[in-house]
Amino acid sequence: MNKPLVAGGARDIARASTLVAFRGVSKTYDGKTHVVKDLDLAIGKGEFLTLLGPSGSGKTTCLMMLAGFEVPTSGEIYLADRPLSKKPPHERGIGMVFQNYALFPHMTVAQNIAFPLEVRRMGRAEVKDKVARALDMVRLPHVADRKPSQLSGGQQQRIALARALVFEPEIVLMDEPLGALDKQLREHMQYEIRSLHMSLGLTMVYVTHDQSEALTMSDRIAVFAGGHIRQVADPRSLYQEPADGLVATFVGESNRFDGTILGRSGDTVTVGTVGGARIEAQAVDVGAAGPCAVIVRPEHIRIGPAADGLPDSIPGRVVDVVYHGDHLQVHISAGGLDVVAKQPAHGLPAPDVGVETRFGFARDHARAYDPARTDH
Secondary structure: OOOOEEOOOOOOHHHHOEEEEEEEEEEEOOOOOEEEEEEEEEEEOOOEEEEEOOOOOOHHHHHHHHHOOOOOOEEEEEEOOEEOOOOOHHHOOEEEEOOOOOOOOOOOHHHHHHHHHHHOOOOHHHHHHHHHHHHHHOOOHHHOOOOHHHOOHHHHHHHHHHHHHOOOOOEEEEEOOOOOOOHHHHHHHHHHHHHHHHHHOOEEEEEEOOHHHHHHHOOEEEEEEOOEEEEEEOHHHHHHOOOOHHHHHHOOOOEEEEEEEEEEEOOEEEEEEOOOOEEEEEEEEOOOOEEEEEEEOHHHOEEHHHHOOOOOOEEEEEEEEEEOOOEEEEEEEEOOEEEEEEEEOOOOOOOOOOOEEEEEOOHHHEEEEOHHHOOO
């Protein structure tokens, strides 16, 4: 198995103070197919780590094993160097926010938030004080006596978060908690959760399949596929320096040029594409010969006069222009290649559909990968 590339950002938390460690963790339900296999992962104290991947990649299973709702088939999970395998969920000191919020419909908001405190047999006065502080923290003190059905989706999400935080856990786990919200509210809650994380110094592990959400909120992101972690890195490194083709195509938008390596010189390969073009790219995850997939982000594609002088300038035809408010998405067909470019919606003339044009990109913005490692 290929080891994931691990890269820290400015904070580089995981290497400074590890709170959670997965060591050789595997999970199988039938003894044959592994949902998670040989997982090693360190989570730093105070870190916001997102587990990102497509459905069935193993990210949620990892979260459930850490929470105690699933048991590893082999390996061990440690919390502050303490093995967790024999501890039930309520003894792990972990807060949990579920995708559907899992609020008790027959209880008031205050009773919902108080529940984990009562399970821990706290006194009535202490429970009342902690519930009030939790409601203040999520800015909803006025809904204490309402039932969950009387709240909006965003309010329910905040109450679920308050319940997860009320007993001051060492770590908070969140399983796609914003999936049911509309776009505007979702983006607002991303900010709210990130703000709480920073102000409280919490350790958060967040599961999502939404790459934009992961890039926006995380200190680091672990990209899952097929039960393995393909790369762990801070958002900027993950986006700009993906370790393999799967990460490059799953995280962010991308153009993929399939072809064959014609030659290699140091860290640069020359690729003949299926459309007959010759392009040069950084050799990231390829050898000196064989099939190749070159990945270029849409924002790095230059069109028309802007492509003049670039080493990889290719003739094509504009087939569609889509307005996205702050930018235009320009679709180009070039001899079997389907290319998407982004350009600002203001300041540059929009190309006309049907016109012949040229497009290109700088060599530093093209990265060559093994096409066999671009699939989920």
